[in-house]
Structure formats: C-alpha cells, structure tokens
Amino acid sequence: AFDSYAEPDPDSSRWERGSKGMNVAFVSSAYTRNLYKGMVEVTPIECTDLPEEDDNIEKLTTGDGVDVCLMCAIVEGSLWKEDLKTLDKDPNHNGVMSLSGSAHVGRSRTAWANVDSKKSEAHKRKNAGQRALPYHVPKEFFKASRAVWPEDERPFYLYVQDPENVRLVFSLFDDDIIGDGSIISSTSVPLTKLLPRVGEDLVETVKNDVIKKLMGGAAAAAGIDPKKLNEDISKAISKVANEDYKWEGDLKMTAKPKTDNKNGQIATGAAAGAMVAGPIGAAAGAALGAFYEGKAKGVANLRLRYLPVPPSIKNSSDKYEVLGGLPGINWGKLYELNLEQGFDDESSSSLETLGGSDLEFCFFINQDQTGAAVGVYRSLEEKRIVVSFRGTCQPVDLLTDASILQVPWVAGEYDEQELKNVDHETFPMVHVGFRKSMDSINRRLKTLVLAAVREGDSITDYDMLVTGHSLGGALATLFTADIAEAGIDAGRSLPQKAPSDPWWKGIAGILQKDDKKTNEAPIKAQGPPRPKSLKMYNFGSPRAGNQAFTNQFESFIEEGHIDAAYRIVNAQDIIARVPRPTGMLNVDYEHCGKTVLIEEPVTKDDSNEDSKEDSVIWIEGESDFDRIDPVRDIRSATKNILSEGTFLNDLAKAAQTTDTSSANDEEGSKEKSGMDSVYDQFTAVTSRLAKADLADLTSVVGIDKNYANREMQLAQSFLKGESLAHHMEDSYFMAMGRAVGFNTTVGEEIVPV
Numbered sequence: 001a002f003d004s005y006a007e008p009d010p011d012s013s014r015w016e017r018g019s020k021g022m023n024v025a026f027v028s029s030a031y032t033r034n035l036y037k038g039m040v041e042v043t044p045i046e047c048t049d050l051p052e053e054d055d056n057i058e059k060l061t062t063g064d065g066v067d068v069c070l071m072c073a074i075v076e077g078s079l080w081k082e083d084l085k086t087l088d089k090d091p092n093h094n095g096v097m098s099l100s101g102s103a104h105v106g107r108s109r110t111a112w113a114n115v116d117s118k119k120s121e122a123h124k125r126k127n128a129g130q131r132a133l134p135y136h137v138p139k140e141f142f143k144a145s146r147a148v149w150p151e152d153e154r155p156f157y158l159y160v161q162d163p164e165n166v167r168l169v170f171s172l173f174d175d176d177i178i179g180d181g182s183i184i185s186s187t188s189v190p191l192t193k194l195l196p197r198v199g200e201d202l203v204e205t206v207k208n209d210v211i212k213k214l215m216g217g218a219a220a221a222a223g224i225d226p227k228k229l230n231e232d233i234s235k236a237i238s239k240v241a242n243e244d245y246k247w248e249g250d251l252k253m254t255a256k257p258k259t260d261n262k263n264g265q266i267a268t269g270a271a272a273g274a275m276v277a278g279p280i281g282a283a284a285g286a287a288l289g290a291f292y293e294g295k296a297k298g299v300a301n302l303r304l305r306y307l308p309v310p311p312s313i314k315n316s317s318d319k320y321e322v323l324g325g326l327p328g329i330n331w332g333k334l335y336e337l338n339l340e341q342g343f344d345d346e347s348s349s350s351l352e353t354l355g356g357s358d359l360e361f362c363f364f365i366n367q368d369q370t371g372a373a374v375g376v377y378r379s380l381e382e383k384r385i386v387v388s389f390r391g392t393c394q395p396v397d398l399l400t401d402a403s404i405l406q407v408p409w410v411a412g413e414y415d416e417q418e419l420k421n422v423d424h425e426t427f428p429m430v431h432v433g434f435r436k437s438m439d440s441i442n443r444r445l446k447t448l449v450l451a452a453v454r455e456g457d458s459i460t461d462y463d464m465l466v467t468g469h470s471l472g473g474a475l476a477t478l479f480t481a482d483i484a485e486a487g488i489d490a491g492r493s494l495p496q497k498a499p500s501d502p503w504w505k506g507i508a509g510i511l512q513k514d515d516k517k518t519n520e521a522p523i524k525a526q527g528p529p530r531p532k533s534l535k536m537y538n539f540g541s542p543r544a545g546n547q548a549f550t551n552q553f554e555s556f557i558e559e560g561h562i563d564a565a566y567r568i569v570n571a572q573d574i575i576a577r578v579p580r581p582t583g584m585l586n587v588d589y590e591h592c593g594k595t596v597l598i599e600e601p602v603t604k605d606d607s608n609e610d611s612k613e614d615s616v617i618w619i620e621g622e623s624d625f626d627r628i629d630p631v632r633d634i635r636s637a638t639k640n641i642l643s644e645g646t647f648l649n650d651l652a653k654a655a656q657t658t659d660t661s662s663a664n665d666e667e668g669s670k671e672k673s674g675m676d677s678v679y680d681q682f683t684a685v686t687s688r689l690a691k692a693d694l695a696d697l698t699s700v701v702g703i704d705k706n707y708a709n710r711e712m713q714l715a716q717s718f719l720k721g722e723s724l725a726h727h728m729e730d731s732y733f734m735a736m737g738r739a740v741g742f743n744t745t746v747g748e749e750i751v752p753v
Contacts, residue, residue: 001467001539002729004375004388005325008364017156018105021368022444026159031362031378033309035451036159038198040168040191041305043155044070044108044134045248047172048146051184051297052139053113065113065136066184067175068147070300071096073105074158075188077165084167087188092258095171095186106156109134110175111147120150144297155303163198163306166191170251172298185253185296191306194247198306245306256296320359320377325393328747329733337750338740356381362452365441366390372437372475374445380454383462385531387449387479391470391540403433404579404587409481409549411439412497424588428552430545431579431589434474439493442482446490450529459488464531466538470575470727473541473567477553477592480536480565484556487528503528535564536593540573540727543589553592565593566619569631570600570735572726576631595620595629598735600726601743617739 008014008025014032016024016039026032053066073096075083083099090098096105111134124132132150139145160166171186191198322332356379366373373390408414409428422429453459464483468476482494491500545553556562569576581588597618618627725731730746737744743751 001388001391001469001472001537002324002326002329002331002732003322004364004373004390004468004472005393005729006323007366007373007390011154015157016106016159018107020105021370022441023366023368024444024448025364026362027364028360028362029309031360031452032159034455035448036161036309038163038306038308039157039159040072040074040166041155041157041307042070042072042106042108043153043303044149044300045153045303046146046148046301047111048299048301049144049297050146050172052145053174065138065145067110067112067136067177067181068184068298069110069173069175070108070302071105071171071173072107072156072158073099073169073171074160075099075167075169076161077167087167087169087255091255093186093255094257095183095255096169097171097183099169106158107173108149108153108156111136111149112175117148124150155305159309160191163191168194170253170300170302172253172300183257185256185298187251187254187296189251194304195245195306197244245308246304248303249301251300251302253296253298253300256294259294319357320355320361322355322359324729324733326729326746329729330750331733334733334737334740334742334744334750337742341741341752355379355384355386363448365445365448367437367440370437370440372441374441374472374475376445376449376452378452380457383453383457383532384465385449385452385459385462386465386467387445387476389466389468389472389475389479391468391472403431404582404585404589405432406430406546406587407432407435409435409545409552410495410497420586422586424546424548424586425551426548428545428549429588430478430549431474431543434471434478434544435494437471438475438478442479442493443490445479446488450488450490459529459531462531463533464535466534466536468541469539469729469732470541473538474544476536476538477541477544480534480562481549481553481556481592483530483534484553484561487530489528491528530561533563534561536562537564537566537568538593539568539732540570540575541567541591542575542578543591545590545592546588547590550590550592557593566596567591567593567631568596568598568732568736570726570731571597571630572600573731574724575727591631594622595631597627597629598732598739600731600735601738 008027012025014026016026018024026036047068047070050066050068053064075087077084080100086093086098099105113136115133115135116137117135120133120135124130131152131154134147134149134153137146137148167188167190169186169188172184173181174184175181322335323329324331355377358381359377359379362376362378364373364375375388375390377386377388378384406429408419409430450459453462466476466480466483468474478494482489485495487503489500489503491503492498553562553565557565567576576591579587579589581590595618599616617623618625620629620632733744733746737750738753741753743753
C-alpha cells in the first residue's frame with residue numbers, strides 16, 4: 001500500500017505519456033516483453049507551414065498564431081481495422097481524435113505563440129536544470145509560421161505489440177488556454193515504411209550473439225553472470241537501434257477536419273466568381289466556397305527510433321524489494337520478520353514469502369488531471385497479482401478528497417428528481433471525487449492487469465490482492481467492487497448503463513499470440529474473467545459510498561466474489577472517519593469491509609478510554625472482546641437522554657441516593673430526618689453538576705457521551721495540528737509493528753518488543 005508512493009523516475013524512457021494525462025511506466029522488462037515487442041521513440045524538431053490562429057479569444061491570451069504540439073498514436077492494424085478504414089477513406093478525419101482503438105496517445109510539449117526564441121532561452125537561464133521552451137516563429141513575407149523545439153527536447157514513447165502491422169498516426173494539435181483545443185491536420189504512415197527492419201527479431205539475434213561471446217574463454221568456466229548478460233544485451237540492442245532503427249525527416253500532413261465556419265471562404269468565392277461572370281459567377285463561387293474544405297497545412301520534422309524491449313534474464317538478486325514511501329521504512333522486512341517468528345501460523349502458511357522469489361514491479365499508472373495513481377506487482381511463482389493504489393500526495397488529490405457530494409455507482413442518465421430524493425438504503429451512490437479519479441484509469445489498468453499473467457496462463461489461476469492507503473484505500477474499494485461485480489471487464493471503466501466494448505480486444509493479440517489463426521468467438525463467449533481469489537486490505541481509507549453501496553459490497557463477500565475485505569485503521573486516524581453522513585445535503589456514507597484497529601505505542605497521557613492496554617489489534621467480528629469501533633460509531637451517535645450513563649440519568653440517580661441508602665441501612669438504625677435527606681440529595685446533585693463537562697451537556701440533547709468525548713479528542717488533536725499525523729505512513733508503520741510484536745521506529749533497526 002505504501003510502496004506505491006515511490007513513483008518511477010519521471011525522466012525514464014519507460015514512461016508512455018498520453019494526451020489526456022494518462023501516463024504508464026513499464027517497470028519490469030519481463031512484463032513489458034510479454035505485452036509488447038518494442039517501443040517507438042518520437043522526438044519533435046520543428047513544425048512548418050502552420051496556419052494562422054482563427055480563435056479571437058486565443059489570440060488575446062497567447063498571441064497571433066496557433067499553439068501547436070505534436071501528437072502521435074499507435075494503431076495495431078491486426079486488431080483495429082475499423083480505425084484503418086477511417087484513416088484511409090475519410091479525407092476529413094480528426095487524426096488521433098478519430099481513433100476508437102488506440103489506448104494511448106503521446107504528445108510533445110506545446111509551442112505557445114507568445115513564446116519566442118528569446119523567452120525560450122530566458123526560461124532555461126532562470127530555471128536551473130530545466131530545458132528551454134518550445135517556441136513560435138511568426139509568419140513573414142511568403143513564409144508561414146513555424147514551431148521549434150530545443151535540441152535537447154525530451155522524446156515521448158509509444159509501445160507496440162506487432163511492429164510489422166503498426167500504423168503511426170501523427171496530428172498537429174492547436175492547444176488552447178481556454179477550451180479543449182482542436183486538431184489542425186494529420187497524416188498516417190506504416191512503421192515499416194519508415195523503418196523497414198522493425199519486423200526482424202532483433203532481440204533474439206542480439207541475445208544469441210552476446211551469449212556466444214560470453215561463453216568463450218574464462219567466462220565460460222566461471223559461468224555467465226545474469227546481470228552482466230542483461231547489461232550487454234541492452235547495450236547491444238541500443239547500438240543496433242541507433243544504427244539501423246532510426247529515421248529523421250519531414251512528414252507532410254494530408255488530412256484536416258471539416259471547417260466549421262466557412263463564411264470567409266464563401267465570401268472570397270463569391271467575390272472571385274463575380275469578377276469572372278458577374279452575379280451568376282458570384283453564386284457559383286459562393287457555392288464552391290461552401291463545399292471547398294481546403295488543403296491540409298503543416299509539415300512535421302521529427303526523429304524516430306524503434307527500441308525493441310530487451311529480454312529479461314533471470315537473476316536471483318532481481319527480486320523486487322518492498323520498502324515504502326518514506327526513507328527509513330522497510331515494510332518488506334517487517335513482514336518477513338513477522339513470518340519468521342510464527343506470529344500467526346495459519347496466515348503464514350498460505351503466505352510463506354512476500355511474492356515468492358520472483359516478485360516484480362510490473363508497471364505504474366498516473367493520471368495528471370485527476371491525480372489517480374496505481375502500481376501493479378506480480379509473482380509468477382506464487383501466481384499472485386497485487387494492485388496498489390497511491391494515496392493523497394499531490395494538490396489535485398486534495399481536490400479529489402475535499403468534495404462530499406455523491407454520484408450513482410453505475411454511470412448513465414438518471415431522472416434529476418430521482419437523484420434529489422435518493423434512497424440510500426437501496427440505491428448505490430459513491431463519492432464523486434473518488435469515482436472520477438478511479439474512472440480516469442480503470443479501463444487501462446484492467447487491460448494491463450489481464451496481461452500480467454505468464455504466457456499460457458489464465459488470470460483465473462491467479463490470486464489478486466488489492467490495497468491502498470488514504471485516497472488509495474477508497475480507490476481500492478471501488479476497484480474491488482467493480483471486479484467483484486463484473487469480473488475484469490476491460491471494455492469499460494467503472495460500471496455504466498451503456499454496453500461495454502469487447503473486454504478482450506485490447507489484449508487479443510496477447511491472448512492469441514501462440515496461434516494467430518485462433519477464432520475470436522471463444523474469447524467473446526467467455527465473458528470478462530475473474531481472478532482465482534479477490535482480497536482487499538487497505539489502510540486509513542475514507543468512506544467511499546453510501547449504505548446501499550456498502551450493502552452491495554457485503555453481498556459480493558457473501559456470494560464469494562470477494563474472499564476477504566479488511567480496513568486497517570490507526571485508532572486515532574481522522575481520515576478514516578470522513579466523509580460524514582449529512583442529512584442536510586441528503587448525503588450518506590458508510591465503510592465497506594471489516595475494521596481492523598491498530599494503535600501506535602502511547603504514553604499514559606496520550607491514552608484514551610476506548611483503548612485496552614494489552615489489545616494492540618482488534619478485528620471487527622473476530623476478536624474475542626468487545627470494543628467501540630471509532631470509525632463506525634457515527635450511526636450510534638444518538639442515545640435516549642435518560643439512558644444509562646447520560647447526564648440526566650446521573651442526576652436522577654444522585655437525587656435517589658439518600659432513599660437507596662436508607663433502604664439498605666441495618667435494622668434498628670435511626671432514619672435521617674426529612675431535612676437531612678433533602679440536604680444529602682441536594683449535595684449529591686450539586687456534586688454531579690460540578691463535574692459536568694461538554695460531553696455531559698451533549699447527552700442532554702440525545703448525543704452519546706462517549707461519542708462526544710471521542711469527537712472532542714479529535715477536535716483537540718486537530719487544533720494542536722496532530723490530527724493528520726496519525727494518518728501518515730510512519731504512524732501506521734509503528735502501529736503495525738506494535739500489532740505484530742516489533743518496535744518499528746522510523747530509521748532504526750526493527751527489533752522485537
């Protein structure tokens with residue numbers, strides 16, 4: 001859960017950066033090789049023959065000229081034949097925006113019209129370590145405007161499954177400060193036309209050559225070092241790619257979208273026609289202007305390289321080490337120390353190691369616009385896939401967390417009145433920010449998860465663990481519910497009323513790679529597959545949905561679609577207590593899965609009445625002692641004002657103290673006088689009144705006193721600035737260490753308590 005905070009190097013060539021903020025880093029070469037054969041590296045150099053800006057608002061904001069960026073998409077021709085038809089037959093297609101089957105689109109930085117070469121260099125001088133900005137060169141005389149990228153421009157990458165059948169689609173895009181922008185012009189070209197040798201199995205050829213060299217002489221006697229073999233193969237592939245798998249040149253745009261506003265060209269046509277043939281010519285010219293679309297403008301000068309994905313040679317030291325998001329924290333070490341001491345023999349028997357001897361970090365997804373992020377790990381040895389959602393760590397994540405409004409779990413058209421008066425017991429609703437965040441990555445995530453199995457295996461043979469911390473815990477809840485409800489349906493994102501696209505199409509080439517003649521019908525008939533088991537363990541998760549959503553989640557557990565669901569909560573964590581049900585806005589929230597309470601080591605001054613000195617872990621419905629669940633107690637916050645323990649009940653008891661004492665006196669004792677009795681009652685009531693606190697006063701209006709005390713402790717913690725500290729990774733590391741019998745002070749050696 002916490003390891004997913006360690007995002008891969010942003011400058012790594014393993015990143016596939018999409019046009020709508022969808023970015024994927026392919027971390028494991030073995031995983032990537034199973035999914036793709038190679039990647040195309042695209043570096044923009046210059047765009048010439050650009051049209052002029054026709055948006056007056058944009059002219060005011062960024063200057064007179066288009067704000068151009070280069071976009072590129074991969075179309076796998078063997079899978080997405082309908083996209084090829086669009087590209088070949090429609091002269092006014094919308095380039096990369098017309099594609100239905102391209103899961104990823106790369107793009108360059110934007111050359112804004114108000115940035116010239118001087119501003120570009122000034123930016124580099126003022127910002128140490130940053131590149132110069134792309135810049136715009138205005139039109140002059142008979143030369144059209146152009147856009148120029150710096151010599152050290154960072155390339156972007158697109159992965160390909162079948163390089164022999166790939167079509168590259170390039171579009172020049174007019175970016176907008178205000179609005180969504182628009183395609184200027186586009187072209188498409190087969191990868192093999194630019195790089196004829198990409199169909200050859202370069203990797204296997206280079207690998208065999210390198211092994212032959214290493215097998216000679218002393219190296220053969222000592223045995224081949226897998227690490228050196230990996231390094232030598234990668235260097236050899238890079239050398240060959242630089243020599244034989246690169247291309248640089250111009251690509252002229254050949255298609256453009258239809259013009260929306262043709263008033264200018266109609267007027268021009270009418271004027272030209274009038275000069276030739278008078279009124280009749282004017283009418284003909286205007287008609288011609290109305291139909292004429294004009295030629296596509298723009299020429300892209302760029303550099304391409306094809307980089308085969310290197311093979312993964314097994315190395316015993318290659319096992320991924322699970323650490324955490326903060327320095328000085330080692331979750332993997334704590335886990336394995338716990339197994340060594342046999343803390344829980346039943347659980348350790350089924351989880352002998354943390355991912356076997358071959359744990360891999362397969363890939364990492366982040367979404368720039370929503371902040372959603374997830375890492376996926378696998379063990380082919382243990383047939384286990386782990387999906388770990390990252391928690392709040394960027395400003396955009398705070399916007400996701402802040403809202404308390406809800407939307408239907410199943411997306412679609414709804415009657416407005418129905419949503420205003422929603423029945424939270426029967427109609428599943430979820431947090432609007434959490435759903436938007438999960439929806440932005442879910443389809444791509446499911447497609448890549450389906451490809452995480454060993455070649456020849458099925459996802460139905462693999463156990464799946466889903467986890468996350470904070471916001472990541474809420475996303476883990478939504479992801480688990482989606483898989484439990486419909487299987488791994490990669491034909492859509494989260495549940496929707498509209499039919500899904502074919503779930504299998506994005507990875508059909510992988511499913512059928514052993515037999516290209518395999519008919520698609522059996523795959524279609526299977527429906528979205530389910531993992532062998534589905535378990536969720538999240539940490540410090542906020543509430544994700546209403547009571548109906550929770551009921552639906554619990555039904556998935558009862559039906560066996562979810563094998564386990566636990567929420568681990570540091571007892572003082574404030575985030576696990578939000579969002580709150582709000583009657584005024586008709587908003588309802590409840591947790592999914594069982595609560596597991598753990599606690600940091602505390603001093604006597606920090607302890608609270610809900611804690612038990614010896615109970616370092618409490619599991620809802622499983623522990624052999626009762627305890628108030630502080631993250632579920634909001635539904636039991638109200639209480640009868642005369643119930644046991646309330647302020648009014650205490651006063652009533654105090655008033656009866658004398659009568660009760662008199663009744664219990666030994667026979668023969670002298671009863672107190674009436675005045676003495678009244679005085680004793682008055683004294684008892686006064687004494688109780690003197691001890692009254694704010695919690696007592698809340699019980700007068702029907703709020704449970706213990707609940708009020710907990711709320712006040714949280715409020716005091718918030719005022720002291722301590723409220724979020726209990727939600728952080730270091731607090732969970734110490735609390736979890738204590739729960740399994742270890743002292744886990746951050747930055748120090750893990751030792752038994």
